Amino acid sequence: MNLKDLEYFQRLVRDKSFTKVAQAFHVSQPTITYAIKRLENELGADLIIRDQSHRSVIITKAGLILSKHISVILKELSVAIREIDRLKEETLEFGLPPIIGNYYFPKLSSFLFKNDLMEHVNLIDGGSKDLYALLKRGKIDMALLGSTEPIRDPELYSELLVKKNFTIVVSPEHPLAKRKSIAFSELEHESFVLLNEHYVHPIAFEKFSQQAHFEPKIIYQSSNLNILKGMIKEQVGIGFLVELAVNAEDHLVSIPIEDRPQPDFLISLVQRENVLQTTYRNQISQIIREFSDERKASQNRSDLE
Secondary structure, X not given: XXXXXXXXXXXXXXXXXXXXXXXXXXXXXXXXXXXXXXXXHHHOOOOEEEOOOOOOEEEOHHHHHHHHHHHHHHHHHHHHHHHHHHHHHOOEEEEXXXXXXXXXXXXXXXXXXXXXXXXXXXXXXXXXXXXXXXXXXXXXXXXXXXXXXXOOOOOEEEEEEEEEOEEEEEOOOOHHHHOOOEOHHHHOOXXXXXXXXXXXXXXXXXXXXXXXOOOOEEEEEEOOHHHHHHHHHOOOOEEEEEHHHOOHHHOOEEEEXXXXXXXXXXXXXXXXXXOOOOHHHHHHHHHHHHHHHHHHHHHHHHHHO
16 A cells, blocks of 8 residues: 555545645646545545546545544654654653753753763753643653643553642742641632643642632733742742742742642653663663652651651
8 A cells, every 4th residue: 555645545535626635745636546546446445426527525434434544654654754863863852841850850961961861862841731742743752741640641651750749839928828738728719820731730720629619719820930939929829839849949838738639740751652762761761760769768768757
């Protein structure tokens, strides 16, 4: 079966016109006609119904089934081409969201430089939801992603590294700053500044809201974490952030949320399933696992103390 014939047919499904398809591929109209005929002969089924003027077509049920599978074939072929190109260049496209990056990257970058790997890694910044989409499309090879549920996708291999809690974040001057913990229901009259839909925070925030049975007042949403921290510090509103998003240098107060049960912030190492494992990929995966284990062991020791 000719790949170009499949491409011609897929475009015909979209445009419903032999003329338009021929123009798009810069070939003659008979070339498209013969390609469709070859497919029909190979499959033993009519894929289209031509009208009398031959200017438009109707796609048959068999044609629609074929089109559905062609979409998968062309998508996977495109991904394969990108992966092979990166393999030739010995580069790894690595997705790293800002919050998780601040947590992992100092250790990761030290390892990369010590082992002369930094030149082979191209870091891609973005929210977890955006990076997930890039992974699905084969635009990046690997990513550290945040989620509120384990990532289960037949196209991806996901390895859960650590769980973190969401917290309420306020200015040191805010009346809530002295609280050791707080129930989400106590925040009904507060104004919130939040990360936007590019992150997983809104999903967790909605779950807390539903459990507390009220609609919180959200006055501002942004993908810029530093802007939100500045607004929280100036008491424009209070924040809702995973605990690892706030550092001592921020001069902000993180308050644990009492509600049970509550969604976790899960950090997972995610890559496409069935990809060629390279030395760079394996080395980076291993150092991330080791760092996560070290952090978990350190946290367990702190909890025991």
